[in-house]
Amino acid sequence: MAHRAYLLLALSLFSGVTAIGQATCVSFSNENDGFPIVQDGVAATVLTSDDDWPGVHRAVQDFQLDIERVTNVNTTIYNFTSGDALTSTPVFIVGTLGRSSLIDQIVNSTDLDVSEVEGNWEAFKGQVVANPLPGVESAYVLVGADKRGVIYGLYDLSEQFGVSPWYWWADVPTTKHDDLFIDASGCSHGTPTVKYRGIFLNDEQPALQNWAMAKFTNGTGAPPRNSPFNSKFYKHVFELLLRLRGNYLWPGVLQSNAFGQDDPDNMPLADYFGVVMGTSHQEPMARGTPNEWSSENGGKWDYSQQREKIYQYWEKGAERAKPYETLFTLGMRGAGDLPMESAGIALLTQVIEDQREILANTFNGTDITDVPQVWTLYKEVEAYYDNGLPVPDDVILLWADDNWQTMRRYPLENERNRTGGAGVYFHVGDPRNYKWIISTQISKLYEQLSLAVARQATSLWVLNVGDLKPYEREIEFFLNLAYDSAVWTPDNLNTYVTSWAQREFEVSExxxxxxxxxxxxxxxxxxxxxxxxxxxxxxxxxxxxxxxxxxxxxxxxxxxxxxxxxxxxxxxxxxxxxxxxxxxxxxxxxxxxxxxxxxxxxxxxxxxxxxxxxxxxxxxxxxxxxxxxxxxxxxxxxKWEHMMEQTHLGYFYWQQPMANSCPLTSRVQARKQALPGPMRISPEGFQAAWPGDMPNQCDIGYNCPSPSLVLDSFDVFGSRYVEVGAGGPNPFTFTATSNAPWISISPNSGSVSPEEPETRVLFTVKDWSAIEGNATAKVTFTAIAAGQKPASFAVDLVAVHNMVPDDFEGFVQGAGVVSIEAAHAARNSSVSGVTWAELPGLGRTESGVTPWPRMGNDGQNFTLGEGPSIEYDFYTFTTGANGTILVSAHISPIFNSQGKERPIGVGFQVDGEPAQSNYFVPPTVPGKDLPTGWVNYIGEAIMTVNSTFVAAPGAHNLKIWMLEPAVVVQKIVIDAGGLKQSFLGPPESVRV
Known part of the structure; x- marks a missing residue:
């Protein structure tokens, strides 16, 4: 778990520091007697050591450029050697503990406490140190536990100075300051929450590949496949990744790309920057499969038939990656990222054993458990594991989502003590590739990833980012949360984007x-x-x-x-x-x-x-x-030519269409009048129009009665309407008159013509107190068109005046339904420290509520009726069939991620009726991608969970009981006999 001495995030938003979720140790005036990086046009000298990591020296050069970007003042970088006499001040000293002789000398001579850094993965510490070197009275010393610890410490300061991580990739302007100061106590950060934090460039054609071809080649990519993803491209990716505090990359795999072959500088460049390289779930042993396999060997990609050739192919991959920091992907899928025809537990066990053997031989003398390895449980591969496929304890188990950011599984309690640990992988894919524009909520990412943290899936996080743009903000949040999950809670999650906006655009609060x-x-x-x-x-x-x-x-x-x-x-x-x-x-x-x-x-x-x-x-x-x-x-x-070329209109299966196509439309003959005459009457709620026979007027579609509209005193819209439209080329005037004085009609007359072919006429009740119970009326529309007889048509209106007792507080039925946003509860109980908490902004309409903390009650479930409940008071005037009401909860899609023995469920109870448990997630057939019906849940971004209760008209109480953690309820719809079809459900009911 990450640890950090950080100020409250809410306070940092008002400090003027342009950083997100970080300790704030930078200021732009010297009110607190801080250490001057730049003051009065003079910059501190940056001291490094020749023997430090090359990647540290590269990052120091970025740091130098960042200072100049902010202040227009150039700083000097000096590689210090013991015995050098220093004459310039102030001095900023930076280096890696145990690697930089300069840092080690300072630690030994000053007794600088580095206990919170030493041996801690990617940690850093900065502070002002007195007399660090001969002739230097004081200096700011930045110490990293390793090379990335130093790099993150430098980029942390750069961001606070005013340089956005997206200064190049999104053209964010640098915030300008004359002076820069760092607090004497400095900024520090311990080991990140997630060890390996990475992105996956995937489905990179057409946008990313065409853009890279135009910007980083002369129009011809690297042989033999014409790939444009060379070291000129990747240097921008690597820098961005490190500025975002990521450390891991799966490079592009599709089309013509193979990271290790496209440019001989690609692999050493990644190591030089300090980026750990890997390969995707379908590319074992650091090889760009299928492209490298096709160019070197060819033949069928099946281990049961070509074991020797594939073994040798993997050996070359391991040997090639040996000099560089690599997290090796194990396992195997079939060609085209599909299930392997002959796959089974026995074959995959052999695959992993052979891959481990290759690594042991390649890293001769190194304990195989010290070579980082991951096996991705993607799609059918998860079933092999669940059915008993043995995986070495030191291998990271990377659990996958459903391609739509809903995790299929997290490590169970008995899997959380594996030395390799576990991680999560968010992919993009069927039933539709959604690669065009951002459509993922930060609140959704937080909801799923906070579960990953709670269930100790923190060894590796990988996010499929497609073409990288246009998902900038969400990529940063993913990596930000991975770097330090403790910063973000449901209470401050909304401040992420506000602080991001202030940093990127220098706008007001x-x-x-x-x-x-x-x-x-x-x-x-x-x-x-x-x-x-x-x-x-x-x-x-x-x-x-x-x-x-x-x-x-x-x-x-x-x-x-x-x-x-x-x-x-x-x-x-x-x-x-x-x-x-x-x-x-x-x-x-x-x-x-x-x-x-x-x-x-x-x-x-x-x-x-x-x-x-x-x-x-x-x-x-x-x-x-x-x-x-x-x-x-x-x-x-x-600059960004080609980057938005992704097609997005006209999908008809999971993959992108080859061209955008316009949605299908039709026309009516503008010069010919409709058979029933010039006037068309279209009442709200009907697919039909009058006069004339047509479907949807009534069941038989002809000789149908006039339409009837209901005005309900508790309907959220407060009105009903009729649209008076043109049925052809003939203009007409109309009047709307009623036989009842309580109806307000607006407008009660008008003109309709081909130039203005529609008028909406609204009906409201002038004074509900004048109506007792129900009242009926008729509104007659009369059209007058030149050369034609006046035509009249009537619409029936029913006004339903319902009333609730004065002492009732809650939601009231309107138009036959009660609709409630889940966050708007009347009461919320707590049991064993677990309660229902709101996740702001999550979901389709308002937000979601979920049991919190995520692993409260020691991660255990509750018996129906004994756990925490959230309550809603509502009032009904009618019922459905047989005196019942249907309670429908709109719940965020979720899998049985606690395993077969802990299916996801939730309980419902109305008044004194027996509570009903509902274990609503369909079972998954081993080896199948998704449960039955899951495509519908994905498409609607919701699972609708229904329970029926006997409930006479009157005041009622609904309780939702926690059974299992992780259920997220967004909305409740109670059908009292009037629910109509819609995508989102009725808008929220009136609350009194």
Whole structure:
């Protein structure tokens, strides 16, 4: 577990220090008598030692450049030799304990306490030391336990000075200061939470590969496969990774790439920087399979048939990687990252034994358990382990997610004492590759990764980042949490993005909060339904005003993002465009395009002329999609040309389409009048329109009665509407009149024409106190068109005036349902120190609640009715069939990650009815990828868990009982007989 002497994060946000989740030891004035790095135009001299790691010397050069970037003052780097006379002050001394003779000399001569650094992986300590060297009265001394400890210590200061880790990769401007000071007590950090913290460049065609080809080659990549991923490219990746405090990389694997062959400088460069290299779950023994296998050997990739050739192939990989810091991937999958045809426990046991033998022979004289190794339990491979495949105790078990950031499994209690430990791997894949734009919530990452920490899966974390851009912020959070998980809690998680916005754009606290809200909504909206899965009918076009609400939300988001973009400095605009404004605009435009296509199709079926204008909206949005891509590619002298080339429209199976295609739309004949006349009446909640026969008016589709609308006194919308539309080229005027005085009609008249083909007429109740019980009325629409007889059509209205007792507090049924956001509980109990806690921003609508702490009650479960409960008070006026109500909990997708003996479950109880337990996760068939129905859960980003209770109309209490940890409840919907189809469920009910 990481340890750090850090100030409260909330306080650091107001210190002016541009760092995220770090100890704040830098200031820009000398109020606290700090150590001067730059003061009055004079920079400290940086002392190093010749015998230190080459990677340390390289990072020191970055440190020198960072100081100049911030202050425009150049500092001197001096390699100190014992006996040298120093005349310049101040002095900044940096080096690796046990490697740098300079640091060892200072430790020995000053009794500098390095106990919290020595022997601790990647730890560092900095402080002012008196008389560290002859002639030096005092100096700031930065000591690293190893080379990366030093490097992180330097980059930690650089970030606090004002240099974003993304200064190159996202063009974030450097914050300028005249003076830089470090507190005498300095900044320190112990061993990170997760030992190996890495990213995986994957599915890197078309964007990343085409960009790299244009920027790092002359248009021709390395032979024999024309790969552009050379050392010029990787030096930028390595620097970014270290600035983000990562230490591990899986390089690109697909298309034409093979890290060890593409450039002879790639592997030594990684070691020079201090980056540990590995290979992905399908690339054993530090070899870029399948590309290296195809170029060197060919033949079938099957160990049962080609053991000798594959063994020799792996031997070469191990020998090639031997001089460099490598975490070797073990195991084997079939060609194309598919299950191996002849795979089984016996064969894979032989594979791992042979791979271990190769490593023992290659590292002759080294204990094999000291050679870092990992085996990734990806897809069917997990089943082999669960069914008894033996894995050496020192090998890291890397547990995989479902490709959508939901972990399939964590180490069980009896697996947590393995010397190799465990880790987690977040991948991207079927049922749709979602590589275009950010659609993963930071709150979702935190929820899953905090479980990994609690269950001791902290040896290795790997995140599939696709093309790296445009996932910058989420990559940093992943690595930030891996570096020091103790910094982030549910109570301060929201401050991550606000502090990130202040660092990147130098904005006020108010604007940083607005940026954080924009980004929270961006990822929430995209996570509801990944853009690649979005369909024209995903959101209901008729119920709960869902589709139009989605469009309104995106429109508002674009407006706020535009306002913020206009406010940031010109220097920050390119970064803001990449990191905020482009993903907001592009996502909003896509949603507008696809949902408008759905409305177009509906209006065509309703014979409404406005369908044609919506087709134009769709086509314009399709063109604008490319305009935004082109803007991204041409800015900054085309620095990021190709980076947004990923196709994202027209998916029809898991892999990307070869070209973007516009959603299907249709038209009505604009010059021909609809058969029933010029006026079309489309009431809210109906897919049908009147007059005239058509489906969805009633079951038989003809001779149907007039539509009826219900106005409910506790309906959250407070109104119902009818859309009066054009049924062809003939303009008309209309009036809407009622036979009841309690109805308010707005507007009660209007004009409809091909130029203005729609008018929405709202119905509300003027005064609910004037209605007792139910009241009925009729609204008559009369159309007058030149050359035609007046045409009338009536819509029935029913006003339902419900009332609750004065002493009731809680949620009230409206329109036949009660909808409650899970965080809005009436009561929350605690048992054995475990309670239900809110995870802010998580999920599709508001947030989620989950038992906390994650491993409370010693990680054990509770018997139904004995654990912590969270309660909701609600009031109903009706029931469903047989006097029952249906309680539906919207729960974040989750697996039985505690093992077969601990299936995930939750309990529900209404009033005095017996509590019901629900173990709702479908069983997984060994060797299969996912449980039955999991694709639906992924697509909807939710699992709906249902329980039925007998409940007469009146006041009720719902309790949700904890059975197992890790369940996250987002929303509760109670159907009292009126629930309609929608994607997100009804909006939250009125609360009194």
């Amino acid at each position: 108010e604007d940083s909060a607005d940026i954080a809200q924009v980004l929270a909504n961006l990822t929430r909206y995209n996570a509801r339904k990944k853009p690649e899965l979005l369909g024209a009918n995903t959101f209901s076009l008729t119920n709960y005003r869902e589709a139009e609400t989605m469009l309104d939300q995106w429109e508002t988001l674009v407006a706020v993002s535009t306002e913020l973009y206009d406010k940031v400095s010109d220097d920050a605009k390119p970064a803001f465009f990449q990191l905020v404004h482009h993903p907001v605009q592009a996502s909003a435009n896509l949603y507008k395009m696809v949902i408008s296509a759905g409305i177009n199709n509906l209006r065509v079926r309703q014979a409404r002329l406005s369908a044609n204008a919506l087709e134009e909206v769709v086509n314009d949005a399709f063109d604008f999609d490319y305009d935004l891509e082109d803007e991204y590619h041409t800015m900054l002298d085309a």
